[in-house]
Amino acid sequence: xxxxxxxYLLIFLDLFPACESFEHPARLDKLHHQLHELETLLExxxxxxxxxQGSDESDLESDESVSDQMSxxxxxxxxxxxxxxxxxxxxxxxLNWADSKLRNTQxxxxxxxxxxxxxxxxxxxxxxxxxxxxxxxxxxxxEANWQRHTTLRNIEGPATQDASSATGVVSEVQAVPKSIFVxxxxxxxxxxxxxxxxxxxxxxxxxxxxxxxxxxxxNENGGLRVPxxxxxxxxxxxxxxxxxxxxxxRIKNRIDWK
Amino acid sequence: xxxxxxxxxxxxxxxxDRATIRTNEGGHGxxxxxxxxxxxxxFEVFTVLVPLVSKGRSxxxxxxxxxxxxxxxxxxxxxxxxxxxxxxxxxxxxSDDLKETVLETLVAMGKTLIFCKL
Numbered sequence: 001x002x003x004x005x006x007x008y009l010l011i012f013l014d015l016f017p018a019c020e021s022f023e024h025p026a027r028l029d030k031l032h033h034q035l036h037e038l039e040t041l042l043e044x045x046x047x048x049x050x051x052x053q054g055s056d057e058s059d060l061e062s063d064e065s066v067s068d069q070m071s072x073x074x075x076x077x078x079x080x081x082x083x084x085x086x087x088x089x090x091x092x093x094x095l096n097w098a099d100s101k102l103r104n105t106q107x108x109x110x111x112x113x114x115x116x117x118x119x120x121x122x123x124x125x126x127x128x129x130x131x132x133x134x135x136x137x138x139x140x141x142x143e144a145n146w147q148r149h150t151t152l153r154n155i156e157g158p159a160t161q162d163a164s165s166a167t168g169v170v171s172e173v174q175a176v177p178k179s180i181f182v183x184x185x186x187x188x189x190x191x192x193x194x195x196x197x198x199x200x201x202x203x204x205x206x207x208x209x210x211x212x213x214x215x216x217x218x219n220e221n222g223g224l225r226v227p228x229x230x231x232x233x234x235x236x237x238x239x240x241x242x243x244x245x246x247x248x249x250r251i252k253n254r255i256d257w258k
Numbered sequence: 259x260x261x262x263x264x265x266x267x268x269x270x271x272x273x274x275d276r277a278t279i280r281t282n283e284g285g286h287g288x289x290x291x292x293x294x295x296x297x298x299x300x301f302e303v304f305t306v307l308v309p310l311v312s313k314g315r316s317x318x319x320x321x322x323x324x325x326x327x328x329x330x331x332x333x334x335x336x337x338x339x340x341x342x343x344x345x346x347x348x349x350x351x352x353s354d355d356l357k358e359t360v361l362e363t364l365v366a367m368g369k370t371l372i373f374c375k376l
Contacts, residue, residue, distance in 0.1 A: 031303075031306050034299065034302055034303050034306065035303060035371075035372055037299055038299045038300065038303050038368050038371065038372055039372055041292075041295060041296045041299050041368070042296075042365055042368045042369060042372065044292065045292075045296060045361055045364070045365045045368075046365070048292065048361065067319070070323060071319075071323070073370050074323045074326050074327055074330075075326075076366070076367075076370045077304075077326075077327065077330045077367060077370055077371075078326050078327075078329070078330050080330075080363050080364075080366050080367045080370070081329075081330035081331075081333040081334050081337070081367075082333070083359075083363050084333065084334065084337045084360070084363055084364075085333050085336075085337055087356065087359060087360060087363075088337060088340075090356065091341070091349050091356060091360075092340065094349045094352050094353050094356060095340075095341070095345055095348060095349045095352075097352065098348045098349060098351075098352045099348070102348075134267045136267070137267055137270060140270075
């Protein structure tokens, strides 16, 4: 193999004499390095493709002139490049087919998923609500609902802390300013024209302003009821909504809650 | 009608998957492999050698050789440019015949460049 290398270098320098006129020896070293890497790859290719290379050395021993060798090398490279270009349409078709196959595989993988255990309840809820819906769609909606539930739970912690701090602020705002003036009697006015929030002396009504009311019959018919009003509403203090996770402070009664 | 309904349902499923459901699947794709490395190395050596032909000689035949080599180098560049980022490996893995033909051709070019095989 070493002899072949020496022979190759002699022929190489004969065919490409400009190599000797390289201004920077580093460039020549780089070229030799590239040729060495190419040689390694060709050896690997011989192992992979089992290409017969028995005729290589015999060709190197031929007694043709350098000019003829150059002509044959140029023609060989030209034919090889033309062969590759001829293969191009077939290769492009194959690549397009491989890409479409890959896309189909990706789509199938996206559809093939499993419902996690806790999400089964949500899947059943969706199925009860929409019995005729596509089963796979129902599974996805159930899983999505469950994941939204866990997301809300995760952000609930910081929201609760915000609620406690907000409560402190509100209590400070709503505190009645101290005064040395003591009224003789308590007077319940209408609140009109006053900057202070007033409370009505009448109990909050339970009548609904909506055109329908939720009752137990709705539950039996499959309808959803409005969740019970939190106790904080009646205490008139801000609280963290279990559904949306926000701190609510303007809800004074069940009508507002609805 | 049923086919349209099924297609719409799948679209919704795909939308839910993308919009809400989190999966642990990572990216995939074929990386650069042996065939591309071989092509790249042949192309690099070819690119270095072509200017040397014009520097070394000044005859009419040399000019003809230089033109032919530049044409071949241009074809080689155009051929490989469409198969970057794993495209060549994707193509050759699909067809054994193509793989064999392409590798043999690249090997022939590499041998011509290295051993000046004539």
